[in-house]
Amino acid sequence: MNTDTLDGSAEDVPAEDVPADEAPAEDVPAGEAPSRAELAARVDELEAALAETTDDGGKKMSIIATKGTLDMAYPPLILASTAAAFGYEVTVFHTFWGLEILHEERSKNLKLSSVGNPNMPVPNAVAALPGMDRVTTKMMEKKIADNDTATIEELLETSLDMGVEFQACQMTIDLMGYDEDDFYDGVTTGVGAATALRDMAEADIQLLV
């Protein structure tokens, strides 16, 4: 709670307790009022402090991509490329299965899971049969091709061209046994959670996908 409001209205507060910068001009005894030069100096000081705390003014977006299924690879890439088109400085930090999106070879063979999604045209019991993921993935790939939807590779290459920074989580690279060369050219490796956190702290938009 704001104790000022509990203590009573402003007129109950002794004049000396009112911070100088909030005091009405007429309450300041003549001779104690800051001079124009002092005020100007104070304004300069505050403006300098403000300039230090604000960055270059550019908009930033930070996305954490954690999923590697065909359907879940799209949202981070679509948002990253679109934000880049808006002039955002975009960083996408890929961790766990999100790493598959940056893996040059594996990104071309992302799968769609046929189980656990009640919107699939087949019941879960059937979807769990061997080979069903391949069937639903082919179905989805056909829809993507028929609809002229960009492929994951196209979106990734486009985003890289637009200056989006793709980061591959080093811990997950080691965990999966991948090599730096497995990723698309331009992908940043050797980064961890602290890098992602700094980007998120500086960003105007932060998303976990």
Place this chain on the structure above:
Amino acid sequence: MSAEYDIAETLDVKGASCPMPVVKTKGAIDDLAEGAVLEVLATDPGSMSDIDGWAAGTEGVELLDQTEGDDVYKHYVRRTA
């Protein structure tokens, strides 16, 4: 409508779907000189809202007009900076 503008360049993104119309528009407008007008031809119905939203949220571009007809959506964007 289009005759009102002196079109410097036409970008054909017919067939492309989200996010490509916006992404390619951004790429094309960056290649134009300040003040030049880009015409964008799209078949994605979402491009009407998306290019409008993009232009409103992006510095240095101005959406002049959008038209709809013959299954083609036309957008006129000026580079302002």
